[in-house]
Amino acid sequence: MLQAILDHYNYWIAIVLMMVGFYTVVARSNLIKKLVGLNIFQTSVFLLYISMGKVTGGTAPILDDRYTIYSNPIPHVLILTAIVVGVATTALGLSLVVRIRESYGTIEDNELDLMDGET
Amino acid sequence: MNVVLPHLPALQVVIPLIAAPLCLLAGRASLAWTIAFLASACATAAAAILAYQTLHHGPISYHMGGWAPPWGIEYAVDSANAFILLLVSGIATVVLLYCPSSVSKEIRAGREHMFYCMFILCLTGLLGIAITGDAFNVFVFLEISSLSSYALIAMGSQRKALTASFQYLIMGTIGATFFLIGVGLLYMITGTLNLADLQTRIPQIQDSRPLLAAFAFITVGLALKAALFPLHLWLPNAYAYAPSGVSAFMAATATKVSLYVLLRFTFTLFGAEFAFGELPLHWVLLVPAVIAMFAGSFSAIFQHDIKRMLAYSSVAQIGYITLAIALASQAGVQAAMLHMFNHGLMKAALFCALGCIFYRIGSTRIEDMAGLGRQMPWTFAAIVAGGLSLLGAPLTAGFISKWFLVQAALEQSLWWLVVLIVASSMLAVVYVWRLVEALYFKEPAAGRKNVREAPLSMLLPTLLLAAANIYFGLDTRLTVELTGNAAVLLMQGHM
Numbered sequence A: 001m002l003q004a005i006l007d008h009y010n011y012w013i014a015i016v017l018m019m020v021g022f023y024t025v026v027a028r029s030n031l032i033k034k035l036v037g038l039n040i041f042q043t044s045v046f047l048l049y050i051s052m053g054k055v056t057g058g059t060a061p062i063l064d065d066r067y068t069i070y071s072n073p074i075p076h077v078l079i080l081t082a083i084v085v086g087v088a089t090t091a092l093g094l095s096l097v098v099r100i101r102e103s104y105g106t107i108e109d110n111e112l113d114l115m116d117g118e119t
Numbered sequence B: 001m002n003v004v005l006p007h008l009p010a011l012q013v014v015i016p017l018i019a020a021p022l023c024l025l026a027g028r029a030s031l032a033w034t035i036a037f038l039a040s041a042c043a044t045a046a047a048a049i050l051a052y053q054t055l056h057h058g059p060i061s062y063h064m065g066g067w068a069p070p071w072g073i074e075y076a077v078d079s080a081n082a083f084i085l086l087l088v089s090g091i092a093t094v095v096l097l098y099c100p101s102s103v104s105k106e107i108r109a110g111r112e113h114m115f116y117c118m119f120i121l122c123l124t125g126l127l128g129i130a131i132t133g134d135a136f137n138v139f140v141f142l143e144i145s146s147l148s149s150y151a152l153i154a155m156g157s158q159r160k161a162l163t164a165s166f167q168y169l170i171m172g173t174i175g176a177t178f179f180l181i182g183v184g185l186l187y188m189i190t191g192t193l194n195l196a197d198l199q200t201r202i203p204q205i206q207d208s209r210p211l212l213a214a215f216a217f218i219t220v221g222l223a224l225k226a227a228l229f230p231l232h233l234w235l236p237n238a239y240a241y242a243p244s245g246v247s248a249f250m251a252a253t254a255t256k257v258s259l260y261v262l263l264r265f266t267f268t269l270f271g272a273e274f275a276f277g278e279l280p281l282h283w284v285l286l287v288p289a290v291i292a293m294f295a296g297s298f299s300a301i302f303q304h305d306i307k308r309m310l311a312y313s314s315v316a317q318i319g320y321i322t323l324a325i326a327l328a329s330q331a332g333v334q335a336a337m338l339h340m341f342n343h344g345l346m347k348a349a350l351f352c353a354l355g356c357i358f359y360r361i362g363s364t365r366i367e368d369m370a371g372l373g374r375q376m377p378w379t380f381a382a383i384v385a386g387g388l389s390l391l392g393a394p395l396t397a398g399f400i401s402k403w404f405l406v407q408a409a410l411e412q413s414l415w416w417l418v419v420l421i422v423a424s425s426m427l428a429v430v431y432v433w434r435l436v437e438a439l440y441f442k443e444p445a446a447g448r449k450n451v452r453e454a455p456l457s458m459l460l461p462t463l464l465l466a467a468a469n470i471y472f473g474l475d476t477r478l479t480v481e482l483t484g485n486a487a488v489l490l491m492q493g494h495m
Helices: A002-007 A009-027 A033-054 A074-104 A108-116 B005-026 B029-057 B080-106 B112-131 B135-154 B160-190 B195-205 B209-225 B237-242 B242-279 B281-301 B306-326 B330-361 B377-391 B396-410 B413-441 B454-475 B475-491
Strands: B060-063 B074-077
Touching: A002 B160, A009 A033, A009 B160, A033 A074, A033 B160, A074 A108, A074 B135, A074 B160, B005 B029, B005 B060, B005 B080, B005 B112, B005 B454, B029 B060, B029 B074, B029 B080, B029 B112, B029 B475, B074 B080, B074 B112, B074 B195, B080 B112, B080 B242, B080 B330, B080 B475, B112 B242, B135 B160, B135 B242, B160 B195, B160 B209, B160 B237, B195 B242, B209 B242, B209 B396, B237 B242, B237 B306, B242 B281, B242 B306, B242 B330, B242 B475, B281 B306, B281 B413, B306 B330, B306 B396, B306 B413, B330 B377, B330 B396, B330 B454, B330 B475, B377 B396, B377 B413, B377 B454, B396 B413, B396 B454
Parallel strands: none
Antiparallel strands: B060 B074
């Protein structure tokens, strides 16, 4: 049992990060903290993809006669795209937070809810 | 023509994609609008030709950059997604016609070209989701459309637009990430991302647990993007506080595209046998759909802001579409596709008409609209046509889709479901009547005795959409043939 957990430790870390991030998004009322949580949540998926591309004993995918076993590059390339998407999301989210702060004077979700009267 | 035609599937997405940065570089509102409009019109023409080709010559497979699938990215067009492409690009073109006056009123001067840039980028994303035959590509386009729509919503004139956009950003990103996890798991067990290839490999691993997890992640992620009850919380504020043109465009297209992907993944990829036989997708979709029909309509009745009212009504209408999907039959899928199209028409018409009112009085609250129907007769006519279609009155597009939905339910002898569909339509009568009563039978407020019609550039597209609601209620050849074809393809599981 313990061995099974240790062998797949990267997947366990992915799951833990996923839950930590998800919990932060849901439970925190500070908008910046929500974005940090969202980032952790997305990062866990990056780890999941990178883990699945790894081949035991494999090297980086370089075209060279000396290497015959190498990692699957596709998940790594895919996740590069997802990282870019994550950066864009964070940038957009942060700029929204700046504008929310400018027009409301607060970035606490529970205070924002009360500020416009009818929701 | 022979140079262009074979590359139509690529051009469908590439033309608006290139137009987006051009809009930004244009700098001036009028020039940016011209570029956006031309790109959108080209996309519509491409979608129309593709729809014609798929109907008469069967599905088209386009290999991006000449790389053969499953290694390269394939764009696969058949009747099902050609229909969605036509809806999305058609609505975008009409809404863009409507935009110039409305945008110059609602968006700060000097930023209008950015609005068009985001709008056309959002169109790119939605078209891309529909046309691509690659699971990861769906995610990329999903995020392109989502990120641009967050920016579009934040451009709304009230400050509430900012919090609405932020809320949508959080929930939308969670939805898209769930989808990404699902696609990752699928790749892990099959080693392919091509949808057609996935379809042949999934039956061989029917019993594996990652497949179940992938299915769950993908369904929940798409349900979030499609605003299926109880994951709809982002929708009312997002639609209510977005600029008028954006509300009209998004309400008509964004959720439909997600529902299409749900249809494609459920029926074609995983197969109805797996989703509805081995897993209880029937009940997982049916119960929330019925709750959405009633909860959405009830909430709509009690809204003071009419844009919010229509947004809640969208939640209810998405309920009808999911209900049709949950029936898991050919008739059900056809009803779902039909209602996607017809609901797109009615919501676009209604949101455009509301935009006309907002243009004149700067408010969409029901108490501010009292008596306006007599001063803005054409706008009022559009609201009545859209409203009738919304509640499913005969001779309107809404009736056709309700009719197909009821038939699909009767096919499985689900009488109680028919009763529920009719009962929830009665709720729609209540909130549509509330609007009509305020507009026509109440006395206008003191300062609002001489409100004129909105400019023609806004009124004509609105009336065009309203007329489309009537037209597709009378002449159903195009919609019924295309959706019938699409339903057969989706159910048989052709890619």
